[in-house]
Amino acid sequence: MARSYLYVPADRPAMLARALERGADAVIVDLEDAVAPDAKDAARQAAADWLARLTPGGPTEVWVRVNPGPTGLADAAAVVAPALHGLCLAKCESPADVVAVDQVVGEREAALGLTPGSVALSPLLESAGAVLAAPALAASPRVAHLQAGEADLRAELGMEPSPDERELLPLRVSLVLACAAARVGPPVGPVSTDYRDTGALRRSTTALRALGYRSRACIHPAQIPVVHEVFTPSEAELDAASELVNRFDAAVRDGHPVIVGADGRMVDEAVVRAARRTLAAGG
Template identity: 45%
Template sequence: MLTPLAPARSYLYVPGDRPDRFAKAASSGADAVVLDLEDGVGPAGKDAAHEAVAAHPRTSGPQWWVRLDPARLEDGARAAVQEGTAGVFVPSAEPELLARVDQLLTRVEAERGVRALAVIGLVETARGVAEVRSLAAAPRVHRLGIGEADLAAELGMRPDPERHELWAIRSDVVVASALARIAAPVGPVQVDLSGLEALASSTALLVRQGFAARTLIHPSQVSIVHRALAPTEPELIDARAVVAAFENAQGAGTGVAVDAGGRLVDLAVVRSARAVLARAALDRQV
């Protein structure tokens, strides 16, 4: 059985063959650090990356994750499975690949007496999109992510700056996550390190679309993403007013709540308001 994980807002990738950067990533303020064995490591660095990740102790601080290389799954599982690892990212997630990862992790965990690791499956292929509900329901899956650069390349898309062409797929990932009752999904990286305003606005867009976290490639992105994921003060004021109106109506036994602006407050509105307050609590606590 998986150990429940605290929600993470930010997952900072660090190349697995750069152990000199591991401590800096851990001190960046990111909720989670992802030791990368896949795209962040060139072919010549793969052996060194697996060795460095296997040797690195998962100390207290952020959550520690490992992004597996599908071409070296068994090596990756052995590098990842140790005390203190929260879980693994599985790129190009498809049902058979997730099943294989589950089998490998189960075997290595049993050998080492380590608790079960969670999985974040990255939707990066046409098959992954087509089978997204199966991915969300697969064993160990804590949440889904989306790798839009790989996905756009496979689909032959040339997205505009706001990625309009991928919005329908984002919605599919959000719906699949809600159906499976797993954590809301993780948004994609932004590779332009100079576009910090664009990072903030695109993260706010992801929140509106149902995402609750983001993968990052540089420590400078952490604080910007955290601010963009947190509710604004007007959102907080409105959410508190909605909840107060509902609770007052319940206490008075009227069964019908109306806020100060004359808006009817039903359970769906209250649920959304409480989700805003939960985001604010996460911003303070994580």
């Protein structure tokens, strides 16, 4: 599971050329906000050319953020390639938006001989209406996880978050719930626009992890080490999770579905499920 998603503008050739060398688990080639309106066509072609040169199955996931509406459908048709992991759907408002992209992607997969469904989708929720539609969006075709465009949401809602971002808690939890209910991956955490304040980034990312997030989008390579550290279980956490899972599995084999943990609390499958997730996150 990717821990970091690094945004890279599609119209910056030097940045695009080095995108896979920055240490992120995934990159998002941006055709939307990072690209000026009169540069959209050139950026789309640059992204398509770059993707066509990549070898599929590399260690870094490659995503492309496409524009909303008809422009986004043209983006999707152009960038589907064997090395593409998925598309981020900017300003996605409803399941109908996802279905439209799904159709275009399906046609391109067929034309290229790709496995049907190999390209995933990740809707970006950037309006109040989109957030309210989160459960339906998470359950839409190809959706791997959701993301929130919090800058746009703050502007629409007139929200002025305090330093601990507590005002954003309901929004962030709603995405976790929607993804869990749809049985897709946890949502990708929002970007932090001040890449120089690593302390604030660490506190915010730690809070996101406590809510159930397991990854975060980044706008600068300097943010990647902090994000990876927060979302990578420590050796102590891995050891404790392994010990708990082994003890529980042994007890179940002996006909005991509940054990007592080291802290004296009762442990059943629901508790052990979290330990298994910790082990999975540790690789």
